[in-house]
Amino acid sequence: MNTLIFLVIAFGALTITVKTSLEFRNAICISTDRSYVYFDTCILKAVNRSYKYFTMRAKFPQKKAVNNISMSFALLRKANGYKPFLYNFTIDACKYMKKRANPVVRYFHSWFEKYSTINRTCPYGPQDEVVEKLPISFVNHVATQVLPLPTGEYAFHTDWYFYGIKVAIVKVFFQIY
Ligand SMILES: *[C@@H]1O[C@H](CO)[C@@H](O)[C@H](O)[C@H]1NC(C)=O
Ligand SMILES: *[C@@H]1O[C@H](CO)[C@@H](O)[C@H](O)[C@H]1NC(C)=O
Ligand SMILES: *[C@@H]1O[C@H](CO)[C@@H](O)[C@H](O)[C@H]1NC(C)=O
Ligand SMILES: *[C@@H]1O[C@H](CO)[C@@H](O)[C@H](O)[C@H]1NC(C)=O
Secondary structure (H helix, E strand, C coil): HHHHHHHHHHHHHHHHHCCCCEEEEEEEECCHHHHHHHHEEEEECCCCCCCCCEEEECCCCCCCCCEEEEEEEEEEEEEEEEEEEEEEEEEEEEHHHHHHCCHHHHHHCCHHHHHHHCCCCCEEECCCCEEEEHHHHHHCCCCCCHCCCCCEEEEEEEEEEEEEEEEEEEEEEEEEE
């Protein structure tokens, strides 16, 4: 009996792992305080059917390095509008980059770190900080092999704070099917 349940669970997990795939729908980068940061690029670009990428470029007009950054992160899932799903928390991003102790952030960070300058300890800026041509196929591989989320439409909603001042909102919409 226990063996049977185990097999059902194992096959269920296997099916999800093999079959799910991820598609990015939209990305929105909003500056809420342009004196600290703004985005000159925030696009999902489809080069052809198999090659689609995300590029984001953040500019720091104060020409000063930023040493105090926090981020609130929420995962939302669509069900009569987008509702919080599993995660909604705030972290000290500089502390995270030093210790990488938060497994949830570490996981979502792994979706883009290799294609980004957001890969080191603080400070950030004054040079541009970028996510450069992150291939969606790469995210698809990492996301669906490691954490099979149930199928559906999702969004990340991240709010960014410099020295406690809300400077930006970045939202990424994706579908798991
Ligand atoms: C899609 O574009 C990439 C980059 O230009 C290229 O390497 C790849 O061969 C193209 N794939 C198809 C199916 O045309
Ligand atoms: C996350 O939780 C905070 C505090 O409870 C709430 O104000 C915020 O609206 C939530 N974020 C989202 C995107 O639902
Ligand atoms: C961070 O990314 C940049 C740009 O890809 C790269 O030049 C640099 O070596 C990376 N730094 C670390 C600590 O991995
Ligand atoms: C970051 O700045 C905020 C607002 O000034 C302050 O409350 C917080 O303690 C600072 N964080 C660190 C780690 O210094």
